[in-house]
Amino acid sequence: MPAVLAIGGINVEVVKKDIKNLHPTVHPPRGDVRIAAPQRMQLDTIRLYAISKLPWLRRQLETIRAQEREPARDYVNRESHLVWGQRYLFKVVERDGPPTVELRRRDLVLQVRPGTDKARRQEILAAWYRDQVRTAALPLLAKWTRVLKVEAGAIFVRRMKTKWGSCNPRKATIRLNTELAKKPPACLEYVLVHELAHLIEPTHNDRFRAILTRHLPHWPHLRDELNRAPLAHVDWEY
Helix, strand or coil: CCCCEEEEEEEEEEEEEECCCCCCECCCCCCEEEEEEEEECCCCHHHHHHCHHHHHHHHHHHHCCCCCCCCCCCCCCHHHHHHHHEEEEEEECCCCCCEEEECCCCCCEEEEEECCCCCHHHHHHHHHHHHHHHHHHHHHHHHHHHHHCCCCEEEEECCCCCCCCEEEEECCCCEEEEEEEEHHHHHHHHHHHHHHCCCCCCCCCCCHHHHHHHCCCCCHHHHHHHHHCCCCCCCCCC
């Protein structure tokens, strides 16, 4: 079980990994704080590091806690739903036939059989969002594997609880969060490039940041744009 340090009123989860350097992260939507640390590093050393990072941790927490939240959805007419950073008016059309989802100018139209309940409507729309991310990601994957000179074994799109994306350097696999279909398209590209860069450098060290800067110079702006975008109404947990 990961150790938890209480630092300046902040609970910091410590996760030991096969890495060389300490790496702090603050995860939405609650602002959970985690420090990844080398396997053999003593907790006292990690505690001193966490204390030195307190100003940065507090700034990150303030940003996340002030971030706009999407209200809970009932999947009924006249709700506002995000698609690629734009708001659409949700419309439900009840009609016999297979379910469909379609964008029409300012409307996001869900066609379902009469009597389809909220859970099923949510499931259909989630699958559509997942397809949107996969369709948009594939040409970006082809472009950036060529630019970065890396090979990705597979790309998966799924609902992720604490991350926009993840990379398994050993298997060369990339995972993307379904929620990216609600963010501006450039955010998807940033997350994909970020994860592909981990195939070159697994950690978030200076070399990793240099790779992003060389190939995607405006990546800090895109990261900030992603962090400013409204968070989904979900109680994310590790």
